[in-house]
Amino acid sequence: MTTQNVSRGTQRIFTNLLPWLFPILLIVIWQVASSSGLLQSRVLPAPTAVVSAFWHLLISGELWQHVKVSAGRALLGLLIGGGLGLLLGLLNGSSRIASTLLDTTLQMIRNIPALALIPLVILWFGIDETAKLFLVAVGVFFPIYINAYHGIRSVDPQLIEMGKSYGLSRWQLYKEIILPGAMPSILVGFRFSLGLVWVLLIVAETISAQSGIGYMTMNAREFLQTDIVLVGILLYALLGKLADVFAQILERYLLRWHAGYQK
């Protein structure tokens, strides 16, 4: 009995560790290649060098400063672009007139890559904060817009009919049936946007910035500090993963009624 428990415990630890096996192996190979001189530190500094660069940036407070600025931009851009996308998606999904009026235009704009707007954005807003926020906001607008729109449109009409026949007011119908029905789709858009936000931010921060992770890496490049460049890149990966975990938790909570999220 106990041996069985133990073996089950080790089995669980094993399955939890398994996804990390490959990355760890990669780092070990990398370290070995660097220390043996096979890999020049200008091309790729050793993992230990990256860790120490990270540590120095951390205790000097510089890292935190840049992360704070970048995260702030990501959040504000997401709030503005995502909020507008949600609002317009809900509006166009609910009102045929609004969607006839606006959807074609929005679909047209959607096909312009947000990053293609950079020259125009710089002409409009110069190179300060607004330009970066604008780029992020435009980029995250569409995934949320499209998914909210689609979500509202695909709410089961039978449920809506039931709600009407059960005497729900228009607002109640929206709150109790349409919005929760569209929620899975809205969350897909949200999660997609969270991934996109970092991509947009990297580019926006490398063009012109005085702070932020993108600035930190670009600045390090000027001085050939490859270790700091790597810290920056890894930070994006880390923040992206963090955002995704947050989105997952949110999803699991908001869709706890969904069969796919029940244990």
Next chain:
Amino acid sequence: MTNLNLKFLSESRTQDSLSKDDNSNGAAIQIEQLYKYYGDVKVLEDLDLDIQAGEFVAIVGRSGCGKSTLLRLIAQLEKPSYGEIKYQSARHFREGITNADIRVMFQDPRLLPWKSVLKNTQLGLAKEKYKFTEQLLEKVGLKDKAEHWPTQLSGGQRQRVALARALSHAPRILLLDEPLGALDALTRLEMQNLIEQLWNEQGFTAILVTHDVSEAVQLADRIILLDQGHIKQSFNVDLARPRVKNIAFTRLEQQVLEAVLAT
């Protein structure tokens, strides 16, 4: 105020002709010269039907005979092309019958998957009547499932929640659109008993659309056979309740079945 009441009294028919018994909570339904077209397709034509308050009427017929359409018209989910459906309360003859007095149980339960079982039964209900729904859940035998999600229930349990939800509004008219069609034979028998029991207790008028002749004989006071939008035949079911499948039952069932097959 009293004058007004007297006026209503003189206008309304005497209670005896409206109601099956004097204690009925139900509403009487008078259908006069009802027509329903979908484009050029004629679904119901010149249909007249009187249903007494508290009566249990079953509507049978082949697929496409218009029985579901008739139910949807009575439910005010659709408007007649021509003709009128009048509702009249038997005991509360001073009050008009509104949409709030009519509740439908659909072919599938149409529960909101993002609401708990209890919250589903409270849909569209005023807060002060919430207590009532717990009693109803107990009556349908799902008190211990009150906090479950609908996806965690079996098909029969879901339909029982739908029944509790419909009855939580204390309707005068309950419309049943083949609600047991998708259930297995045993669950179906249990549901039939439950519906009959609650109909007995609460005294609403019940109209059941079904393709199952045996179910119609089991539950109804009267069976209406619909054929191509007309009432082809009407059968009174003079069998004592609760009904047992004796010779009289089987004979009537056979008779109705033959009439359906002849259409």
